[in-house]
Amino acid sequence: MLQSFGIGLAGLGNVGAGVFKHLTQNRALLRERLGVELNVRKIAVRNVSKERGIAVAPELLTTEWQDLLADPAISIIVELMGRKEESLRLILGAIERGKIVVTGNKALLAEHGREIFEAATRHKIPVFFEAAVAGGIPIIKSIREAFIGNHIESIHGIINGTSNYILTQMVETGASFNEALAEAQAAGYAEADPAFDVNGWDAAHKAIILASLAYGFWIPIDKIFVEGIEHITANDICFARKLGYTIKLLGIIKASTSGEIEVRVHPTLIPEKHVLASVSGVFNALAVHGDVVGDTLFYGRGAGQDPTASAVIADIAEAAAALQSPRSNYGFMPHGLYGTCTPLDKIVSEYYLRVLVEDRPGVMAQIAGTLGGLNIGISSIFQPEGTEGEAVQLILVIHKATHGQMSEALAQIGTLNCVKQPPRMIRVENFA
């Protein structure tokens, strides 16, 4: 007789239903590969009578997630409710009761990861969360296990499919942000309220998880820089292309040689020839650089019912293996609770600057002088053709400056009489 493990599934939304469906459909495959039987014993939902398009025996359903904790035959809790308070209580309750946790709740991990993993370490209970970052792409497992012998030097990720879809549309059709967003909503790739996807915070939660994994301490949420794609214009896309770049929303995680970590999410000009530039539509991709392995890239669907279910099922399989043979250690999370982040103002980057200025001699010198006064070197200036009323766009590329220097520069440039609108700044990444 095969050993059997009971699963409690919390949440039967899009991903939860996918997990249940594929656990059922690929049951024989999993039994054969794992050598154990996986049984979903209870499913916590808000509404038992909701139509979900999958066949679920009614006796599996409960409206009380606490029932999953109370069932002694459930040894794996799969948290896919996507809530804050209740998800946290469920996860901490599971850990206390010795039930292994699988979750895809990125917001919760980004905000309460430290608390959750401290409890997990204390109780020696693993918490798996492959589904929290980049859907079906096994990036968590790869950083945690495949690159265990590496210092992770950097991660550059396209980790929000909605933003990438919108930017791809803007590049391919010349659409404005609002047009592309409407198109994404019509195609089902953006929510009715898209704020969290386009303002960078969904990507930021994922970046926090990746950075915490790579560096072994939970990055405080106030130590990261986050900017969304709402202000990217068709002009920016067009000017970037003239410079040989495309624009992507990137999560960037870097370790300095002194060991300080920087985590930021922002629209970024990247060279058109870089492999990340060819990642289009809702796809996600992560470029990871390790000191031993060098450059690697992972690509796939970062969201959606099936890819995310694939990640959850892999975690359930890990949980089953952990139940059979408990380990004292599950890769490098958390291997320490120390570490420092580079202060925002000190983060060095390259920049693209777009300034709407009066079309008259001397203006370029005035702006260059302002930057020079702040010790900021300019690597190029160009003026695209066409005027906007009596004003023209001026594009500057700044080779290297700190966030602090550039904030001051933007403030000063914004007060110049010849400048007609607050200047727009987008960061540039050349993967040097």
Place this chain on the structure above:
Amino acid sequence: MLQSFGIGLAGLGNVGAGVFKHLTQNRALLRERLGVELNVRKIAVRNVSKERGIAVAPELLTTEWQDLLADPAISIIVELMGRKEESLRLILGAIERGKIVVTGNKALLAEHGREIFEAATRHKIPVFFEAAVAGGIPIIKSIREAFIGNHIESIHGIINGTSNYILTQMVETGASFNEALAEAQAAGYAEADPAFDVNGWDAAHKAIILASLAYGFWIPIDKIFVEGIEHITANDICFARKLGYTIKLLGIIKASTSGEIEVRVHPTLIPEKHVLASVSGVFNALAVHGDVVGDTLFYGRGAGQDPTASAVIADIAEAAAALQSPRSNYGFMPHGLYGTCTPLDKIVSEYYLRVLVEDRPGVMAQIAGTLGGLNIGISSIFQPEGTEGEAVQLILVIHKATHGQMSEALAQIGTLNCVKQPPRMIRVENFA
């Protein structure tokens, strides 16, 4: 006091030296992440006095690989000798003695995988082999663990860096195969004897390993189709581009809906817009399609001291975890020793056909007639500009035909009077 595990390293060539170097350099990191100490206790080499550019205490070295088996304090054997007979004896000897095996020996696994894994299963000893395929790319772990809930429907891989470097040179510079090969040798990317890399067999060994992993039975070496890149001409590259394709040496693994497996390695026309088309130089990449996860791609350096060492060290870390908590099962290898392969003659593909023919009316009809007589449909014919003496090239694209049909077609076309050279055929993959 931390637990400590003894490692016996067999082979101190390029990869072996990399493993030793990085185990030493990243020792603190590994200790912290793993929670155990890893100690290389003995290293088997052919020549103890050879200069290797790394500092190794002379008392670690032995010329007898049997010494690694004899040492009871060695619990992990890392086989990097890259030999046949002796590597097999070492691995089987390790398994019998309860020592966990890590190897990067792809030729050995492709030829003796069944024997090795039968012994491993019998003795419940894991054998790890991430370094055998695609260097630092964690493709073995991903198939085995991350995609455990998936039926793997296909794998398309650029898994020989030397061939990819040569083809990239041919595309970028218009060089002939021989010129590009010489360039690769000068750059250190091809061996003095490049046969094994350019004739497809190195890729074939890796494809066998991947297919065996994905489908749970060892693919017999005589069931796969292997063709190298030696006969690709600058003309082919140029004509392919006119059709919107580039040429890559691909390992292709597919499961039919009836469960038959096909494994083949050959130069392949792939659409220029496909993500694999942008994988250039010595890089490797694998596109894996699972029934749940959908399309994924993995990219990185497929060879070289450091990337391969990264994979070996990850396996050593797995071995250490397995020593602490033995599992009854290590992912899906082997989960069965059954399965069938599609007979070569029945494998369906698309084709590019280049025929040097007399430059006179009626020739096209004659060739089309021959194909028609074999029930092979033509999707396009074109004649690139330029003559070669009194002959011209004719390019045909065949939408779908079996290997058997095409073999017969090539034989018949070759005997036509109007045909000046044996026709050249390259397979096409549109990832439909």
